[in-house]
Amino acid sequence: MELSAYAADLVRVVSDPVAAQDDPLSQQPVIEARLSDHDLGALAVAALRRLPGFGYSTLMYSLDVVLRTRQPRFTPQTCADLLDAVAGRAARDVGGHPSFAVNALLHCDGPWPPSTAKSVGSLLRSLLRHGRFGAPYALVALAAISGGLTGVLVRQVFKSTLPPIAQEEMSVLTKIGPPALLPIAELGGDRGYDLPPPSSDQWRRLAESDEYRALCWDALRTAADRAARIHSGELPFAADKAFDHLEVATLGRALRVLLLLDERELPDLLRPLVFQVSVAPTAAKTLPSQALLYEVARAAIDFPTPEVLTILREARSRVRHKGVPKQLDRKLKLIELALADRPEVATRLPDLGFDREGRLEIAAGSQTAVLVATAGDVTVSWHADNGKISATPSAAVKRDHKEVVAAARDLHKRAKAHHRSLTRALESSIAAPAEQTVERWRAELGGTGLGLAVARGLIWEVEVASGEWRSVVPEEDAFVDVDGVVVKPDATAAIRLWHPIRSSADEIRAWRDLFLARGLRQPFKQAFREIYLITPAEEQSGEESLRFAAHIVRYKQFYALVKGRGWSTPLLGPWDAGDFAEAVRVLPGGHWRVVLDQEYADAEDECAVTGRIRFHRREDGSFRPARVTEVPPLLFSEAMRDVDLFVGVTSVAGDPEWTQRREQHHAYWWQCGFGDLTETARSRRDALEGLLPRLVIADRCELRDRWLIVRGARRTYKIHLGSGNILMEPDDAYLCIVPAHKKADQVFLPFSDDRLSLILSKAFLLAEDGKITDESILRQIHPVGS
Numbered sequence: 001m002e003l004s005a006y007a008a009d010l011v012r013v014v015s016d017p018v019a020a021q022d023d024p025l026s027q028q029p030v031i032e033a034r035l036s037d038h039d040l041g042a043l044a045v046a047a048l049r050r051l052p053g054f055g056y057s058t059l060m061y062s063l064d065v066v067l068r069t070r071q072p073r074f075t076p077q078t079c080a081d082l083l084d085a086v087a088g089r090a091a092r093d094v095g096g097h098p099s100f101a102v103n104a105l106l107h108c109d110g111p112w113p114p115s116t117a118k119s120v121g122s123l124l125r126s127l128l129r130h131g132r133f134g135a136p137y138a139l140v141a142l143a144a145i146s147g148g149l150t151g152v153l154v155r156q157v158f159k160s161t162l163p164p165i166a167q168e169e170m171s172v173l174t175k176i177g178p179p180a181l182l183p184i185a186e187l188g189g190d191r192g193y194d195l196p197p198p199s200s201d202q203w204r205r206l207a208e209s210d211e212y213r214a215l216c217w218d219a220l221r222t223a224a225d226r227a228a229r230i231h232s233g234e235l236p237f238a239a240d241k242a243f244d245h246l247e248v249a250t251l252g253r254a255l256r257v258l259l260l261l262d263e264r265e266l267p268d269l270l271r272p273l274v275f276q277v278s279v280a281p282t283a284a285k286t287l288p289s290q291a292l293l294y295e296v297a298r299a300a301i302d303f304p305t306p307e308v309l310t311i312l313r314e315a316r317s318r319v320r321h322k323g324v325p326k327q328l329d330r331k332l333k334l335i336e337l338a339l340a341d342r343p344e345v346a347t348r349l350p351d352l353g354f355d356r357e358g359r360l361e362i363a364a365g366s367q368t369a370v371l372v373a374t375a376g377d378v379t380v381s382w383h384a385d386n387g388k389i390s391a392t393p394s395a396a397v398k399r400d401h402k403e404v405v406a407a408a409r410d411l412h413k414r415a416k417a418h419h420r421s422l423t424r425a426l427e428s429s430i431a432a433p434a435e436q437t438v439e440r441w442r443a444e445l446g447g448t449g450l451g452l453a454v455a456r457g458l459i460w461e462v463e464v465a466s467g468e469w470r471s472v473v474p475e476e477d478a479f480v481d482v483d484g485v486v487v488k489p490d491a492t493a494a495i496r497l498w499h500p501i502r503s504s505a506d507e508i509r510a511w512r513d514l515f516l517a518r519g520l521r522q523p524f525k526q527a528f529r530e531i532y533l534i535t536p537a538e539e540q541s542g543e544e545s546l547r548f549a550a551h552i553v554r555y556k557q558f559y560a561l562v563k564g565r566g567w568s569t570p571l572l573g574p575w576d577a578g579d580f581a582e583a584v585r586v587l588p589g590g591h592w593r594v595v596l597d598q599e600y601a602d603a604e605d606e607c608a609v610t611g612r613i614r615f616h617r618r619e620d621g622s623f624r625p626a627r628v629t630e631v632p633p634l635l636f637s638e639a640m641r642d643v644d645l646f647v648g649v650t651s652v653a654g655d656p657e658w659t660q661r662r663e664q665h666h667a668y669w670w671q672c673g674f675g676d677l678t679e680t681a682r683s684r685r686d687a688l689e690g691l692l693p694r695l696v697i698a699d700r701c702e703l704r705d706r707w708l709i710v711r712g713a714r715r716t717y718k719i720h721l722g723s724g725n726i727l728m729e730p731d732d733a734y735l736c737i738v739p740a741h742k743k744a745d746q747v748f749l750p751f752s753d754d755r756l757s758l759i760l761s762k763a764f765l766l767a768e769d770g771k772i773t774d775e776s777i778l779r780q781i782h783p784v785g786s
Helices: 005-015 037-049 058-069 076-092 098-106 116-129 136-146 151-158 164-176 178-187 201-207 210-232 245-260 266-278 290-302 306-318 324-341 395-400 402-429 438-443 449-456 505-518 536-541 555-564 633-650 666-673 679-694 754-767 775-781
Strands: 359-364 367-373 378-384 460-465 468-475 478-481 494-497 552-554 580-586 592-602 607-619 622-626 701-704 707-711 716-720 726-728 733-735
Touching: 005 037, 005 058, 037 058, 037 076, 037 098, 076 098, 076 116, 098 116, 098 136, 098 178, 116 136, 116 151, 136 151, 136 164, 136 178, 164 178, 164 210, 164 245, 178 201, 201 210, 201 245, 210 245, 210 266, 245 266, 245 290, 266 290, 266 306, 290 306, 290 324, 306 324, 306 402, 324 402, 359 402, 367 402, 367 449, 378 402, 395 402, 402 449, 438 494, 449 468, 505 679, 552 555, 552 633, 555 592, 555 607, 555 633, 592 633, 607 633, 633 679, 633 754, 679 701, 679 754, 707 754, 716 754, 733 775
Parallel strands: none
Antiparallel strands: 359 367, 367 378, 460 468, 460 494, 468 478, 552 607, 580 592, 592 607, 607 622, 701 707, 707 716, 716 726, 726 733
């Protein structure tokens, strides 16, 4: 396969930096979009052949970044060249990491070159001679390829005899040979920093092996047996010593393979194991294996199922170690987000006993705990025999029925957690809604009272004819469209979550009016969900969007929100390499990812500045830059919605006291705090259109462009629908207030929006400005001398 002309020029510059030091290409970043995966393979060879000690040019820096994020592919010839280059480096002991060879062999298109065994053998001998044992599984894989795999070598590279579970795995791996050893080496955490992250394809390779799948079950059974023997006292207990670190790694691999395959018998084996490694068999606050508990959680992040999430939640409630719950909480949230990428399993819920109306009752003497699941939450109240209802059980019930009260509280806690997980998974999956049959939907999501309660608060689409979809909501045992017409789809008909981007403006308005009229609050923002379409400027820009660039955000809040929405990003700050970072999220479906640039602005105010947005498409196992116009509209809209949320919530423009407390960024504050509305703010305006006529202050309010106008007795006020900031007519003087008006808390909102609540709170206060007694507000309304 021939290189492109551009790639050939890059190979020339990279291979001979002395001759090319004056070449303009060396001072330009790599244009990744012009390189095929095989071009990148040739460049990887050239980079490895480059002699160490030469200057680090702009070209080399950008090439290193590309090689760490995108997977090259190799022809048999470039694979042979790379093996020779790595072997040459290892002979000189200047960076011949065995993972380079493993990676090339796994991504070689075609048969391995005839010289493979010889090159790999030379590489292995050099690494052993220099004592380079940092990647033992890679060394074992290379030994198997070169014909030098022995028990002595295994003990040499691992520096000791393997512990039992790891030895059991090694026995199976050596029997299978390179087809299993290479993926294990590729998936290891010791593969260095200069390779792209491994893809899930390697897990699938392992899962295809009957021998390795059997090993997975055997390893977990051995672990469960050991944990049980520790708890029975047959084996001694020592904190965090139940499993060696190599055994933990083996068990993590075994669990990932079985979770990938969604083995339905796995929870029965995993539950006792997780519970027993989470709690000491004594009263100690330590646990048998903190490492294995966390490894189970990390495996569940990679391949989540509702069952393993439930097991980890229950384990969290049992743990006595002070620091473990906080660590688990972070991982549980990531598991919930990851479930969106496995819609085929995300809607499975345990049957907690709720009836089809979302109600569950637990008798406790003279009172009954009544748990009610709705679209938005799960509540509990205590109903006495005399008809009195209270939020908590009576003292007598607490005293005489401790176990029942504890069971009711535990069930309530678990139900809320399942409700939250399902809601998060469904909202995340709305960007790439998976179709399933109506029959399966009714069996899984609609098969439990808790799941049905969430489903009834959402809009769905059913396929009533080939390619013809109708939006509906579940009611009773059927579906009803926005006009109240009953829709009875076949059991084999497809059903998916509705998104407004696929609907007409009239249909969207009809659904919004229906939810407002019925006072129904959805589990997440769906009927009023924002739609982001590609703008002409983005069409012309090619591979980037500047729609949300140059916003000044409060960085700590921004960072927490970005991480909480499932994006990954390093922390910015006043340290080396802390001035720039990329926030990245792989979008639901796994075929696209979005990248948001961010720069640290200043340490005093702890602010950052947002930058460009780019999209990458997965091709042949790696992500490559794509034009904005190539992104599916639904994925584009949801990605931009995330960024709009980050900016809208954390921008300094939304801080009403910023100009009074800070010296910087005043111009930005004024421009954005009173500027044009974003899609989020427009959605807020649409909601207010339906809400205002229902408010007691409706006759004193009106919507005008980007403002909510409120006429008080003293002045007329303009509340910006984006920032919530206030100007006063007729001179547009700024009014700084941070009210908490109780009437606003009583207003029904069709979705959760703190900024909308704040705007209504200010509107209620200002509509009755004659009753304001706060001097700090009155001095602004009527300045001295006015």
